[in-house]
Amino acid sequence: MSPSYVHFAAPPFPYFLECNHTVYQPGEQHPNRSHIGLFDLIIVEQGCLFIGEEHNQWEVAAGHTLLLLPDRYHYSVKSCEELTSFIWIHFHTLADWSNSDGEPVYINRETHFRQFLTHPYTIRIPQFGPLPDPFKRSGQAEKLLQLSTGRRSSAVWEQQRIFEEMLRMMDLAQHDTSESHAVEIAERTETYIRNHYAEPLSNASLADALHFHYNYLARCMKRVYGLTPMEYLTDYRLEQAKLLLLKTEMPIAAIAERIGFESTAYFSRRFTQQIGISPLRFRKRYSR
Structure with missing residues (x-):
């Protein structure tokens, strides 16, 4: 069995x-x-x-x-x-x-x-x-x-x-030696993304910062979190966008720039694709 x-x-x-x-x-x-x-x-x-x-x-x-x-x-x-x-x-x-x-x-x-x-x-x-x-x-x-x-x-x-x-x-206790290393690398990658999500991050910049080939970082992240580093980055940026939409009156364009999106239109498109409604409608849903 x-x-x-x-x-x-x-x-x-x-x-x-x-x-x-x-x-x-x-x-x-x-x-x-x-x-x-x-x-x-x-x-x-x-x-x-x-x-x-x-x-x-x-x-x-x-x-x-x-x-x-x-x-x-x-x-x-x-x-x-x-x-x-x-x-x-x-x-x-x-x-x-x-x-x-x-x-x-x-x-x-x-x-x-x-x-x-x-x-x-x-x-x-x-x-x-x-x-x-x-x-x-x-x-x-x-x-x-x-x-x-x-x-x-x-x-x-x-x-x-x-x-x-x-x-x-x-x-x-479930992690063998190789998996423990994968968990360590995935958690280091996640921590770096959370601390630098507002900056222009790429496959190359992550590899340089963490001193591992991007493909290895992606394998570790996929194994531990079920997401690649870039997928995790987008998720985390959108999570921060939700908090800013709820807790501030910042314009949508300013929020997009704050969380690391170069284009407001691209931010709105990704937010709508993943959340199901636009950033503006998300904010209005929780406003009086």
Whole structure:
């Protein structure tokens, strides 16, 4: 069975709901459930769980995690053969998510922007795999359980912080050496674009500034963000244009110049193509 990954758009980040601890004696098994409407992350501490989801089946041994999806049928493959204990964490998300094998799946950036007013970062975690060592050693899963027994007002922020730290570790743990380098180069390229988007940028100027051939920069950006540097530049410029249209009374021509477009007509055409309405109509939509 090829590795399966779950991809979450963020922000907003997935949010913690509840957690608990379960122990099965030999001969007991996980219940069958269907379309429970939330994510169920299982962290096995001792023994082994035998669980299936649709056509997939796993043997989840101690030190491993399994993420059951909210819209699938989950069932017990067979009973536990030894004493088995695990922590389960229920969580959900308001943003888009997807499940796929192998390569990352990129969330639709424009759809996400229209809904949440920001472009997404894609969190990528394995549906099944070992719990990252740093989180395992930290004892944070056990702290989640302890917090569940205290006052809700004092626990809710700390539970969300611990949960997000766990997702962060699981996300970062997916990068092998070559992919880590690609992520580093893509993030350096993105940072440069964000800091210099108003300047005349080209394939050649990016390559000179970042000391890599443009084709390599494009491969890294495409792999990590699903966009080439020039596509990302246009997206970011238009994102800044929206903010200026909403927050200032600057003329359209001045906005076009401020964000790096040489031609007002070209800016208006690209804005209309990508956003669906002209810059002027976009401003009027949110004006009294």
